[in-house]
Amino acid sequence: MATISSISLSARANILAKLKKEVVGADYSKLPPEPDYIYPDLTHQEQLAQFITHLENNHAQVIKTDLFNMAHVVTEQLKQRDIDSLLYGKNSQYSGHIEAIDSSITLSDFDFSIDKDNSAAKTRLFYQTPAGITGSRCSIAATGSIVLWPTPQEPRTLSLVPPVHFVIVDAKQLYSDFATLIKEQKWQQNLPTNAILISGPSKTADIQQTLAYGAHGPKELIVLLLNS
């Protein structure tokens, strides 16, 4: 059987040749103008209300708090769920405030690596981690989305694998819509390994159109909203 590169090289040449033949002489300066799509101009308060409504409609829990009460809120929420441990990222944006959590909760750092040869770490993350907490980069009002750019301190799986995900959102970092956010933050120039928009807990309607939460990702998304 042919090798990957020989299959790919000949396929590449054939596909591109076929396609190029059809667009020879295409005048890209004469493309029709694309209409602008503009989101309604809302005040910050209106956007915030929109953001919260969308999240709540998507079954997320939104709790307005501040940096100093945050740890207490998290403690209370964990206790309500009979959860006594929380995974977080040390030296992350809000780690200092997270560390103020009640001593009855075992706070542990995501200080292990998820890879093939580390099944102990995987097992721990998948089976012994009932809740995780992360910060966020910003959020989007029009769709009720929270934007995460995971870091080495707060890796991708921290917001994905634990059944309960606490996410800290700064209301000052709220954008009207995704297009505006990309433009203002110039995402074209600095996209991270993984950028993720989260708009609620994991869900599915794959069985008879009946919504069920916690398909594979977190069953619960608890939004800790600061500066609202």
Add this chain to the structure above:
Amino acid sequence: MNVHQVDPNESKYSASATAFRANVDRDLANDELRDNFRGAMDYLMDKRKNAFPIEDELETLREKCKLIKQRCLLKLPQLLEQLEANLQRNGIQVHWAESITDANEIIAQLIAQKNGKTVVKGKSMVSEETALNDYLEARDIECLESDMGEYIVQLAHQHPSHIIMPAIHQNKKQVAKLFADNIEGFEYTTDVDALIGEGRRVLRDKFCHADVGISGVNFAVAETGTLCLVENEGNGRMCTTVPDLHIAITGIEKVIEFLDDMPPLLSLLTRSATGQIISTYFNMITHRRQEGDKDGPAEVHLVLLDNGRSQAFADEEMRQTLQCIRCGACMNHCPVYTRIGGHAYGTVYPGPIGKIISPHMLGIDATKDLFTASSLCGACGDVCPVKIPIPKLLLRLRKESVRKQSDGSPQIMHGQGAGRKTIEALLWQGWSIVHKSPTLYRISMFMLTRCRGLMPKKIGPWTTVRTAPQPAAKTLHERIKARNKATTQGAK
């Protein structure tokens, strides 16, 4: 020569598409199946309707997204090269595949290089198109679907019946029975939370230990070299994050030029598909795992598949087929799909979009009964978020299907002319001769009305569910002639 070289033995869908009529008979007779589809389609149509409360807004977005996709298609070859260069710069390797065998072999070898034995798959219709699971299982690689719907379908040894909701043909009782029969220790319940919980339990273990994750792609951004995935469950994130090796597979038409092109397309996609303003997760992958990262795959690969797309691309009208963003709205609103369900089509993509894309993948010979199975009601074209003129393309395919092979017309599609039947062609020629001659037409209508007593009670397929209409005693032509005469005489 841009005609797609279809090897009928290559795709398992060739045979099942050819069997369309038998499939229809089978599925129309299944009342439970029809109830499942009707209920699901009502739900999805309602969701979409509520997601677009302002008609003007919807129309602006549709026009914008149509133009975005048309621009990206016009620049397709250069965008693919740009995408490849940027992905490689980001540490993501790119492979090209002309046929489904190319794609499957590339993926099998990538897995073999890592000694992979277990694969978890996020939802990918392109991998359904290549029948990747079969290919890998034949090589002793376990390939598990992880989207809940796909998981159910795989467990039942079926194919997805809908591109967004793969198990839409099953109701919860059927799923409960399936689980009880196949999952050890599972006790029969129709509680959906419990069913999903069971799926979660089984699949968590797979995510935790799988060697490879395979996913599809919703948008591939050329400008930044980014793969975008839309999903609700989190299995897509699992597949693209936890295993050491992530392989994405997509069709060449999924590339978009700018990052700015993505938000409007995303908004239309989720709202058209399930009526969501956005999916739970929108996952943008731009690099493989980097120095210092604690998770993420060490290797990321993208496989770009042609499989007949360049054939559609070569014809400006049929190129519009490639605007599709796979939302499924056309099938949700299709009265034919609602009646026969997704499996009857026998193709990987069912419904209206399937009728216009499958002929490019499988050839007209295998698909010639699909595009005639439409009343051309136009519901699909009305809801298509990127304004693909589906009814018009159905007409075009009918034309290619009955095209005379001996007239020296250019070879546009694999199997063109395969739907031409001599008797039918003669009938239409005769019809044309009669109807273009006022005299012949009047004579034949005269005959028809005068012989009305001789009209058979049964006229072929028409009268299997209807009575035959009765010709009038006199034609409208005659009655108006008489009426005009009377008026003129009266005036005198």
Add this chain to the structure above:
Amino acid sequence: MTQLNTQHLRSYPNKPAQVYLYGTCLVDSFFPDSGIDAIEFLEQQGVEVLYPQGQSCCGQPAYNSGYQDEAKAVAIEQIKQFPLDIPIVIISGSCGGMMRHHYKDLLADDVPEIEKFCDRIFEFTEFLVNVLRVKLNDKGDPQRVALHTSCAARREMGVHITGRQLLGQLDNVELITHDYESECCGFGGTFSVKHPDISGAMVKDKTKNLLDTDVVKYISADWGCMMNINGSLDYQKKGLRGEHIATYLLNRTTNNGEA
């Protein structure tokens, strides 16, 4: 659920003294009463109606079956039959869609100024509402009816609204909307014979939804759909029947309003 379909946005002429009637092949040989009724109704509105005897079929059956050359030969012949620059009123949304829209594609290379011809095409109810701006005086008894709008009328001509407006003008008529009102009845021309089982399943559902409304009759502006739906109702031995809107309007507004 009506979608804005820009295809049918058009400007309308003033009321003309004369129009052509395009009867359609189906009405010609099977349902000529509707043609006569349409003419009478138009005449009552003070419009002279010309009916060229050379007309036959718009070509749609062949066109929809992929036999475009055969359709083209017939279409070209139709155009010749309507030389005067006056509106052509068609008592079928489906044939109207063919002549108003598909002729542009089919005949672009063969007929100079095909657009001009297409712009003269009006579906019957569209013409009544937007050109004649008719005001109806209902003389009939109270009645409940349903309306079936053909898909072509809805999507290609945008005239599902005009049928509704006309019935809305009839004071004693209560219009009942059936379930899945906008869904196709399953006719689709040759589709109904090429795929009789699918078509049959569609028309069965359509008749069920119409029967569920318990109306005395349903109204439509397309005999294609009605031939299908009435045929199915008759097969099921149900009494409900469809009536062409031209006949219905004529009867409701004249004489003793018997309809």
